[in-house]
Amino acid sequence: MGGMIEKHNNYAFIDSQNVHKGVRSLGWQLDWVRFRVYLQEKYGVDMAYLFIGFMPEYTERYIDLQRAGFVLKFKPVLLEQSGAIKGNVDADLVLRAMIDYGQYDKAVIVTSDGDFYSLVKYLNKTDKLQAVLSPRSATCSGLLKKIAGGKMAFMEVIEKKLSSENKTAPLQDGT
Numbered sequence: 223m224g225g226m227i228e229k230h231n232n233y234a235f236i237d238s239q240n241v242h243k244g245v246r247s248l249g250w251q252l253d254w255v256r257f258r259v260y261l262q263e264k265y266g267v268d269m270a271y272l273f274i275g276f277m278p279e280y281t282e283r284y285i286d287l288q289r290a291g292f293v294l295k296f297k298p299v300l301l302e303q304s305g306a307i308k309g310n311v312d313a314d315l316v317l318r319a320m321i322d323y324g325q326y327d328k329a330v331i332v333t334s335d336g337d338f339y340s341l342v343k344y345l346n347k348t349d350k351l352q353a354v355l356s357p358r359s360a361t362c363s364g365l366l367k368k369i370a371g372g373k374m375a376f377m378e379v380i381e382k383k384l385s386s387e388n389k390t391a392p393l394q395d396g397t
Contacts, residue, residue: 230266232352233326235315236292237333238274241377244334244357248378253386255290260384262291265330265352271318275299275309312337319345328352336363343369 245252261267272287276296284294295318299309312335319329319341329345331338334356345351346369354370356362357377367374377384 230328231268231326232266232328232330233319233322234261234265234267234270234330234332235319236270236272237311237315237335237338238272239309239311240333240335241357244361245377245384247361248358248381250381251386252377252384254287254292256386257384258291260380261330266328267330269293269322269326271295271315273297273311273315273318275307275311277307316341323350326350330355332356334358334362334366336365339363339365339369342366346370346373 241252258270261270270292271294272292273295274284274287274297276284277299288294295311295314297309297311297314299307302308315331315333316338319331327350329350330352331342331345332355338354342351342354351370351373353373353375354366355375355377356366359367359376359378362374362376
């Protein structure tokens, strides 16, 4: 049947703070709407979980992210004595990836954090890993790069597609 789009059932598990900080360190702003479309077109992602610390003052942003097609998984945040905000989502992301394990064909893990080594190793070993997508090669865990092997990809090489500054770039061109 010519012209039929291949149906995928892939899930993305996104460490939002890691992505936000990684992209910002490169000097650009991620267009989350374009990123959601990219995940669907490039990796066949139907379900995109975004693990994020909850802060009431960002309610409008959360609504925009949900409208873009992300399923938000909130974690309460703590204000540390230094004034830094801490909302570690690592365990939640790993747990959700395992709870939903039988529901998806392949997983896309979006982070640079080496804490996800064991998850990526397991998904790779069981042929459930589609890709590990990291914002930046220079700050990506060496362990993560090693265990993901040829399934490692970096957002910095697709900045023109995903930057909020460049709304005219095509989302798909083979990368």
